Amino acid sequence: MKNIVTKSFLIMLMVLFVGVGLSAQGQQVQPQAAAVVEQPLPALKVLSFYANFDPNKNPQKSIIEEVTGYQVEYFMLPQDTEKADEKLNITIASGSDYDILKLRPYQYYRLVKQGALQELDTVLAKSGPTLKSVIKPLSWEVAKYKGKTYAVPLSNERPNIANSIAIRKDLLDKAGLQVPKTLDEFTAVLRALKKFYPNLIPMTGPGRIDQQMYLNSFVPVIGGAFGIYNEWTDVDGELVHYVNMPGFKEYLAYMTGLYKEGLVDVDWPVNTLASCNEKFVSGKAVMDPYHYNDATANLTALKGNFPEVELVYINSLQGPRGAGVRIERKINYFICVPKSSPNAEHAIKFMDKMLEYENFEFLTLGQEGVHFTKQGTDFEPIMPIFNQERFWSYWYLMGIDEYKYPDMWLARIKKDAYQYANFKAINGNIAKEGHLDVTGFAPTVEAVANNQQSLRKQVDDFCIRVLVGTESIASYEAMAANWKKNGGDAMTTEMNAWYKEFVKTNGKITL
Amino acid sequence: MGRSIHRQQSGSYFITHHALYLMLIPGLIYLVIYKFAPLLGLVIAFKDYNIFLGENPIQAIFLSEWVGLKHYQRLFSDPYFLKVFTNTIIINLYKIAFLFPIPILFAVFLNEARNKVFKKLVQTSVYIPYFFSWVITFGIFYSVLGSYGIINTVLKALDLSSIQFFTNPKIFRGILILTEGWKETGWNSIVYLAAITAIDPTLYEAAEVDGAGRFRKIRHITIPCILPSIVLMLIIRIGSILSGGYEQILVMYNAVVYEVADVIQTYVYRMGLGKMEYSLATALGLFNSIIAFIMITLSNKLSKKMLGRGIW
Amino acid sequence: MVSPMVKRRIGMFEIVNYTVLLLFGFATLFPFINVIAKSMSGSSAVSSGKVFLLPLDFQLETYRYILFKSTFLQSFMVTLLVTVSGTMLAMICTVLTAYPLSRSHFRGRKFFTVLYIFSMVFYGGMVPSYLLMKSLGLIDKLFSLIIALLVSPFNMFVLKSYFEQLPESIEESARIDGAGDFQILSKIIIPMSKPVLATVTMFYSVAYWNDYFHPMLFIDSPANKPLQLFLYETVKSPETIIEQFSANNLVNISIDGITSTAVVCATIPIILLYPLVQRYLMSGMTIGAVKE
Secondary structure, X not given: OHXXXXXXXXXXXXXXXXXXXXXXXXXXXXXXXXXXXXXXXXXXXXXXXXXXXXXXOOHHHHHHHHHHOOOEEEEEOOOOHHHHHHHHHHHHHOOOOXXXXXXXXXXXXXXXXXXXXXXXXXXXXXXXXXXXXXOXXXXXXXXXXXXXXXXXXXXXXXXXXXXXXXXXXXXXXXXXXXOOOEHHHHHHHHHHHHHHOOOOEEEOOOOOOOOOOOOOOOOHHHHHHOOOOOOXXXXXXXXXXXXXXXXHHHHHHHHHHHHHOOOEOOOXXXXXXXXXXXXXXXXXXXXXXXXXXXXXXXXXXXXXXXXXXXXXXXXXXXXXXXXXXXXXXXXXXXXXXXOOOOOHHHHHHHHHHHHOHXXXXXXXXXXXXXXXXXXXXXXXXXXXXXXXXXXOHHHHOOOOOOOOHHHHHHHHHXXXXXXXXXXXXXXXXXXXXXXXXXXXXXXXXXXXXXXXXXXXXXXXXXXXXXXXXXXXXXXXXXXXXXXXXXXXXXXXXXXXXXXXXXXHHHOOOOO | OHHHHHOOOHHHHHHHOHHHHHHHHHHHHHHHHHHHHHHHHHHHHHEEOOOOOOOOHHHHXXXXXXXXXXXXXXXXXXXXXXXXXXXXXXXXXHHHHHHOHHXXXXXXXXXXXXXXXXXXXXXXXXXXXXXXXHHHHHHHHHHHHOOOOHXXXXXXXXXXXXXXXXXXXXXXXXXXXXHHHHHHHHHHHHHHHHHHHOOOHHHHHHHHHOOOOHHHXXXXXXXXXXXXXXXXXXXXXXXXXXXXXXXXXXXXXXXXXXXXXXXXXXXXXXXXXXXXXXXXXXXXXXXXHHHHHHHHHHHHHHHHHHHOOOOO | OOOHHHHOOOOHHHHHHHHHHHHHXXXXXXXXXXXXXXXXXXXXXHHOOOOOOOOOOOOOHHHHHHHHHOOHHHHHHHHHHHHHHHHHHHHHHHHHHHHHHHOOOOOOHHHHHXXXXXXXXXXXXXXXXXXXXXHOOOOOOHHHXXXXXXXXXXXXXXXXXXXXXXXXXXXHHHHHOOOOHHHHHHHHHHHHOHHHHHHHHHHHHHHHHHOOHHHHHHOOOHHHOOHHXXXXXXXXXXXXXXXXXHHOOOOOOOHXXXXXXXXXXXXXXXXOHHHHHHHHXXXXXHHHHHHO
């Protein structure tokens, strides 16, 4: 009998030991952190967005530690947007020990509204002189909540155009066709292509990518022909959502026509970004709605398959209501300090240090003559060392020098020849073809935070059903009414309240 | 018989078998701490939970406002709910009807194949798809069944009209069943293969002496011997009648086939996109759990009545 | 062991049976071979969907990237540690639970069984689970991943149902010889249950290996991320990988090639477990052997 009792105790002990052993294994970091506290500077814990690398094992981390004098430990949210939001909420609500959070705008507004973040005006005035001077007043304005600053804003590097339609010029030439400049020419080219290449898809397109900004099924360049460039448009000082733009129904009718005629991919509703790219790269499709980031992988593979390939990009088709695509100027991230952190001042000092111009240049581009060359405002990366040693620097950014970085950033695009060529081709005529998103600096107002994603999905689903013919375009009015009722009206009201106030104090936003 | 040792006074039973109770302890500790304690969180199904209230999310549970059955009213009063509820039931019933027997048949017939190398190879290859995520699985089937996939290319070469497998509401449920069958049959058959190993070989020998053919042996020996596993699996499967297949559908469906493929969870997912509705999600989860518990209890009762055995 | 059955002539049944099984085997195997072929093919061939069963424009840069340039290896080690220790611990707890519940004479059997059914069906939600782990101090600790799957009611029922089938007569005679419950379990029940123990061990290993949900919730440090997070994120966010192509001088690889390689590297180790388990599934004679 004793035997049995001993055995059972042994088992229980084993369970305990393995448990404690394993949790101790994970705790090794702890004493180290404790040791650091005794030094004058605390170790800072940074939570940021997902990227496909380990930021704590990257040399960039030690460079930052050297430059700023702070020990930093980096953490990441999950990749999946939904999961990242859930986790951020749970973590922050239950009192995390992070000192710095790098958040997307809607995450920032959600947390600041809940009172989960520290007000930074005082520490900024005391310890953030560089931050104050290199970030433009307008950006600081956007970071405010009820008149107080809760974050350091990180705006997008440089206003640019990202969308276009890529066309196989070599195939156009072979069929004796010109690059279309108007929507009518575009339709004619699609028809001619279908006739000339009966086995090819004139234009492919994705119906189901996880794209945050827009309808998945939407082709921005075609939307532009119907006067829809952005989610919100300023019509005589009033913001109108694309669903309510007069051109939206016409856009849908036009696309449905293309689908019926077989001029676009039959698999539109099912296509993912990958399957679109596959069709384009394999030569099964002649046109592909394109983002300049796709260039690197696609163009390399395309050239492998068709050495004679030549691509042109169009981002403007003159249509019944306009031409062109959107330009974004916005805040990408807000860098803030949670209430639970005792190190707000150190956090600001750390960010400030990173933005002192010498440090900033060294951290983002490296050493002149080693990693890059400079002629006036023209920066050129030196390869491959630039890529090897500064590739991930963008992930570590804690704010940018809004006056100098737009030029510096081009060096980062230039590190990939195809990507730069694309970028140039798409942005060559930015002033004429671009339409600035006037809501780029809008805070995520409550109605938008609550409704935007689910409403966008509803509209997207409607577009796909109309495209395929499951739903008649006649039900557009019913859909739009539904949209208004389910939060669209609330969104419009709140966005307009913000917009009018914004324009009153800051004037209309320009490039 | 030895039965007598168990017909003891309560006291002496617990003394004799105290070891059995000791054995249960690790599992019970786990169950109480890890599984039951968090169940208190289910009260947020009847509240408007705001995770940021108070000092921490637990306080937030207490501080959040009671709303009674509001979330259920919202779910059930939605005119579309009946549609997705029916879809959920239909899809799961189809899956049970078609996909539940296949792993059993697969195990039984694989057992009939005598060549051991063949058996091992088939078994291993059939089990591989289980390790593909639904995203990968969709990619594979898209390249076979897509408009420009293998099958449609062949159809085109034969001058036949193409088939829109993923956007035809008449076919789409079939695609759901096909892909799940492809992905999970091998995995689900493992339980039965393990059960078959427990069959006493002398039973077959005796049957052979009696001149029983292959199918009679399957019917009268193999199937009855693995019946406990079948019952167990079926009861558990019936429990997930409202929650089965959500991830698969989310990856594979599209707006064109909503009328046949939209299930409760995909619908609630779409409606709640970006809204952080902990309460609604919890309310739905609790509803599914209760239905599952009822289904499991009922099927267990039924199984006991008809087959004389159940899970408990 | 050559019985007369083996020499039987090949009938209609054999032909049909072998053909159907073979077709099914091919239908499941081909996509996997295709994934392997893609992982070793050049970028143009992969991204234009030309690769079927053999690699085209053979390259191994994808493997160089996944194995040495990505966080694969550290995630692999995390998963290995969690899977091995988790499976061991889970097996101990599960066998200890399943055995008493399988004894028909066990008093309280119904009550405890229903508890497990209950725990299988009801789930408190993400927030309470996270808070529990936080209050136990286990956030960002690998042990949190182990307890998350410690006693799977399903696996417990599979064991229990197998134990119930074992002839009670053997146990009775052991009891008459003075053996206690622990001895009966370790000396009689466990040796007789090798096939199902192997099966359930595999179920646990696969569950730990494939767990994506709990690491997503409980793990914060990139260094503690297990393989499934790595795999999921690699498959879901290829754009952050494309960016790295030029940085790593990887010219002949494609996104699809990278994701295929990630799938191959993350699944082959766990797939290889099955042939080991098969030994126990193929024998089919365990009980007879014990009886003698």
